[in-house]
Amino acid sequence: MLAKNNSQVQILPMRTAKKRSSDKKITLVDVADASGVSAITVSRVINQPEKVSESLRIQVQKAIDSLGYIPNQHASSLASSKSRVIGVAIPSLSNIVFTEVLRGIYEVMGAAGYKVLLVDTHYSPLEEEKMVRTLLSQSPEGLIITGGDQTKACQNFLHKARIPIVQIMELLADPIDMNVGFAHGRAGFDVVKHLLGQGYERIGFIGARMDPRVQQRMQGYKLALEQVGKFEKNYIVTTPEPSSIGVGGELFKSLMASTNGVVDAVFCVNDDLALGALFEAQRMNIRVPQDMAICGFNDIEAAEYVNPSLTSVSVGRYEMGVKASEMIIRVLNEKPIESKKVDMGYEIKKRASTSRL
Amino acid sequence: MLAKNNSQVQILPMRTAKKRSSDKKITLVDVADASGVSAITVSRVINQPEKVSESLRIQVQKAIDSLGYIPNQHASSLASSKSRVIGVAIPSLSNIVFTEVLRGIYEVMGAAGYKVLLVDTHYSPLEEEKMVRTLLSQSPEGLIITGGDQTKACQNFLHKARIPIVQIMELLADPIDMNVGFAHGRAGFDVVKHLLGQGYERIGFIGARMDPRVQQRMQGYKLALEQVGKFEKNYIVTTPEPSSIGVGGELFKSLMASTNGVVDAVFCVNDDLALGALFEAQRMNIRVPQDMAICGFNDIEAAEYVNPSLTSVSVGRYEMGVKASEMIIRVLNEKPIESKKVDMGYEIKKRASTSRL
């Protein structure tokens, strides 16, 4: 306690004054007063405790606890230009795919002491630009954004930001900085190969909310069928609305109607649609997989347990979030990363819904 | 470089100097220099454009755009003590229930110009306390937290924060500030009543990750059965692990085994478990609903479309997020709110899986 420095007395009248008004926000200086040290020492106790002698540290910590002091992160960030914030932009909160990626991000970032500021771009590059501005105004130390569909202005901001940035979900030819994803086009291609291999011949396609990644899957689908001369334009049914089980059922019905039921397999761009198609097929008394193969994408948990179990493409969503986060953290810690581009791969989980053999 | 300041000349060499080194962060002063106005005017253009003449406003805006200026939110927050941040604490990112609530929160908060800082407490009050400290250190203008299970210390922080706080998901006897939720116990009670009404007699219970809300549902279940003298302790099977479709199947098997298959209905505390139970029942050739009723909770989309369709309890998750956000915004705008406590209610969606009549 007590620790004078000037000449005269000037003991400690401020202290009691502050404490009285339990309203006023407690600051570092209040803690310093209360524990008889300088403000900077309190700061050290919080940020670099090893630099403070044990006795002082305990004394200060006691004051912090008893006053219920909570540091003002804005002041800290301003003074140190370190925000401990990572910005994350995803196109949709309700899509389970992104939720899982987020889990990975939160896991790693949380453990490393970073806060995550999350924004939702609603699948719109313009919205994304606005949101990225918002993120950047928080001086994030790193950024994770989805895909490569940024506006020109947005790309400018991002380049100027000079912080580690990872674009996730898809593999990009020309990433802004780092990139973690997998090859959607190839995955779509491989799905069709698998279906063909199982003896299905007239393979339809069901898609909703046709974002760039879904488009790529469709291109892969198309390419594979063209290669064997089995591509039919009217086997494709899509809608711009968000995908859901209900929409999957509708699209399946409409595919059946528009093709007079000749289609014997459907590749659905995600598992929601696939489940919807499967449930609808059951209601229509179409036997899966005997009369109809159904393949989804993402391999959500239900795919494995539904009857018949649903073939789907497993992608490491959680792992993608983890990987992206780890890369950013490594860069921030100035450790080397193996590569700026990481292909997470995928795996077709072959299950009952496409197994005619 | 050049950059004078002493007495003499010092016209405007700083400006050019700044621009050249495209690295340096652009600040308000840079924009002010570039557009020949004072810093405070630039600040007004951004925050209160109506207070600046149109000519100046355009001129300044041009400078902002050409320099790619992005305001530093930390400095702004520090100076104005307004962060435009709302803190949100949820127990789990992967639980669809919270995802939907989040959607509602983001929708409303985003439109109102607030950023959402989201933390995951992993169902742990201690973790929650730490996370709430993190949130408070960002000087949020409002807080949305889950449930009423805070530690003493955490409650202290929250009370001292003097910002609008909404506790969501469940109805609390003694909320910290505001409260939006529904009566889980009553919902559990009503589910059992429904099952009894359908002629089921030996009603089992399957639960995972027994958080306070799940416990309440179980209490309701127990109460309803006790009232009619049909409660059997060994009809309850639970696990502390997170719930999932797979776990639902396992628990269903274990319930069947431990009761020698006498149970003729199962109340599952959420739809994942219920789907798992349903799929497992199908595999065991137990007919639903003839031999076995299955009821879930939350009414996720799959419940409506699975075959047979799944009875579940619909709760306005999205709406709960919206409501909580609106309440906070009203308080921040000093508008009156109807009540500090809002019961969102619930509705039992009676579907095929419990319809023996």
Added chain:
DNA sequence: CATGCTGATGATAGCGCAATCATTACGCTT
């Protein structure tokens, strides 16, 4: 023409903290 008012703009100070550079005390070396 003095007065007061309004709207537009600027100068100054300070938000709460940490970077930076002192300062001090206490050893240890030669």
Added chain:
DNA sequence: AAGCGTAATGATTGCGCTATCATCAGCATG
């Protein structure tokens, strides 16, 4: 015993912005 290094602590300054108050021009009023 002088010199030096080191560990612990403090004083000062400034991060980028906005609150506050001041200034000033333009204009209407009586």
